Amino acid sequence: MIQIPHGQAVPALGQGTWKMGERAARAAEEAAVLRLGIELGLTLIDTAEIYASGGAERVVAQAIAGQREKVFLVSKVAPQNASAAGTIRACEASLRRLGTEVLDLYLLHWPGAHPFRETLAGFEKLIAQGKIRHWGVSNFDPQAMREIFALPAGTACATNQVLYHPDARGVEFDLLPWSRAHAMPIMAYSPLGQGGRLLRSRALAQVAERHNATPAQIALAWSLRDGNTISIPKTANPERLRENAGALEIRLSAEDLAVIDAAHKPPARKQALEML
Numbered sequence: 001m002i003q004i005p006h007g008q009a010v011p012a013l014g015q016g017t018w019k020m021g022e023r024a025a026r027a028a029e030e031a032a033v034l035r036l037g038i039e040l041g042l043t044l045i046d047t048a049e050i051y052a053s054g055g056a057e058r059v060v061a062q063a064i065a066g067q068r069e070k071v072f073l074v075s076k077v078a079p080q081n082a083s084a085a086g087t088i089r090a091c092e093a094s095l096r097r098l099g100t101e102v103l104d105l106y107l108l109h110w111p112g113a114h115p116f117r118e119t120l121a122g123f124e125k126l127i128a129q130g131k132i133r134h135w136g137v138s139n140f141d142p143q144a145m146r147e148i149f150a151l152p153a154g155t156a157c158a159t160n161q162v163l164y165h166p167d168a169r170g171v172e173f174d175l176l177p178w179s180r181a182h183a184m185p186i187m188a189y190s191p192l193g194q195g196g197r198l199l200r201s202r203a204l205a206q207v208a209e210r211h212n213a214t215p216a217q218i219a220l221a222w223s224l225r226d227g228n229t230i231s232i233p234k235t236a237n238p239e240r241l242r243e244n245a246g247a248l249e250i251r252l253s254a255e256d257l258a259v260i261d262a263a264h265k266p267p268a269r270k271q272a273l274e275m276l
């Protein structure tokens with residue numbers, strides 16, 4: 001479990017939903033995998049209004065029906081909607097699609113044209129109305145984080161959801177130390193590198209062999225290794241879901257981490273924040 005600022009402890013390993021809800025014929029299957037995940041303790045579910053134009057939120061609605069209280073539900077407002085009034089409207093539409101009255105965490109998906117103070121005013125009103133419990137951001141670099149924290153009530157920001165996996169480590173140079181210094185966990189998205197080249201890494205395979213595990217499990221254990229990061233892999237496959245949940249049992253040793261560092265180098269200098 002990971003402690004969020006001004007809030008409760010949330011599960012370190014959650015479930016992503018990008019690409020869910022794109023095909024009606026698969027929705028029931030996708031919802032069933034999310035339900036299995038909830039049973040296995042992956043009770044943090046991450047979605048967004050833009051995923052499948054609301055379709056992913058509808059899949060999540062099917063998954064959480066009758067068990068809303070078991071889930072820590074995260075959704076996101078798209079930057080073009082993130083004026084004070086637009087944030088409230090977008091949240092209300094998400095709540096309707098999700099079939100719930102409250103979001104546990106509502107994030108600004110990435111910085112856009114609306115000033116942060118406007119979006120924050122929308123978030124605060126939503127909290128006052130009981131429609132969200134916490135707010136946070138996504139794809140914010142250290143400069144944008146400093147701007148948020150400089151606003152009145154800005155320090156209530158619960159998390160910053162960013163791209164983070166062994167082939168995308170730029171955040172380790174500045175954003176992670178900044179977040180640690182402000183006692184704010186980050187949420188790692190695409191922790192499996194979207195299931196592509198990363199999972200064919202020889203270093204991950206070598207470490208996986210030592211643990212009798214899979215490269216995907218090692219990638220997830222790596223993302224969780226500091227005890228202060230939430231990781232939200234996505235799968236719509238029940239076998240992979242069980243596999244991913246197994247990552248919680250794996251503790252990487254200093255030797256394992258050295259093998260991964262040698263092949264997937266930590267950043268030596270500041271890099272622009274990578275995002276998808």
Ligand SMILES: NC(=O)c1ccc[n+]([C@@H]2O[C@H](COP(=O)([O-])OP(=O)(O)OC[C@H]3O[C@@H](n4cnc5c(N)ncnc54)[C@H](OP(=O)(O)O)[C@@H]3O)[C@@H](O)[C@H]2O)c1
Pocket residue numbers: 015016017018019046047109138139161162188189190191192193194195196199216217232233234235236237240241243244276
């Ligand atoms: N804030 C943002 O801007 C942002 C951006 C990107 C993502 N996100 C969030 O983060 C979540 C995760 O990121 P992501 O979906 O981009 O990528 P990811 O979780 O790194 O990878 C998902 C891909 O990996 C496959 N996969 C899952 N488990 C696997 C396993 N054990 N072995 C092999 N392949 C596996 C999945 O396919 P199957 O489904 O077929 O298993 C899917 O194609 C998203 O779903 C979304 O909720 C947020």
